[in-house]
Amino acid sequence: MSEEPVTSLVREADVVTVNLRGEVDVLTVDQVRVALVEALESRPRTVVVDLSDLSFIDSTGLGALIFGFQRARDANIAFRLAHPSRGVRQILVLSGLLEVVELTE
Template sequence: MARLDRTTDTVTVVLTGEVDVLTVDQVRSALAEAIAARPRSMTVDLSDLSFIDSTGLGALVFGFQRARDAGITFRLSRPTSGVRQILVVSGLLEVVELED
């Protein structure tokens, strides 16, 4: 579901499969662990994510807010078309940076 990749200044959280009420705790834990590493920047890779529900969006907001409070740049990366549509409709992309 969630995997961390670390370089010296960047932590990437890779989300795979589906993020929903059954898996959101794993995502929150991975985001919290990434923030605890105190990187300069943090990227959430969505390229292998097939679905995200409102609880998953809430976890991304949680990660964004915690990273911002810690002075860590937070961005989303490479969402699939279906996930991108959910991010757009939710309004999350109005506050969180997106890399393609």
């Protein structure tokens, strides 16, 4: 297991930002799921997943983002991805995730 945390949460008014950093893969994906659940539990108006410090995401990480998106949608909470690097953005495009999840550049 990776000891390095890959998530952090920032709460501001009705927006919770989940910051992802480093690599999200099979070793770290549970941290992402836990952070998304924690963000949604506070019932904000919007959850933003900031990808600016993320260097890589694999299929398990994409699955965690879909998990968060679906839970947010079910709770009528807006869910956005923000500031992906060029490489991460390409993975998001190829996965088709950006066809359903809003992206903020």
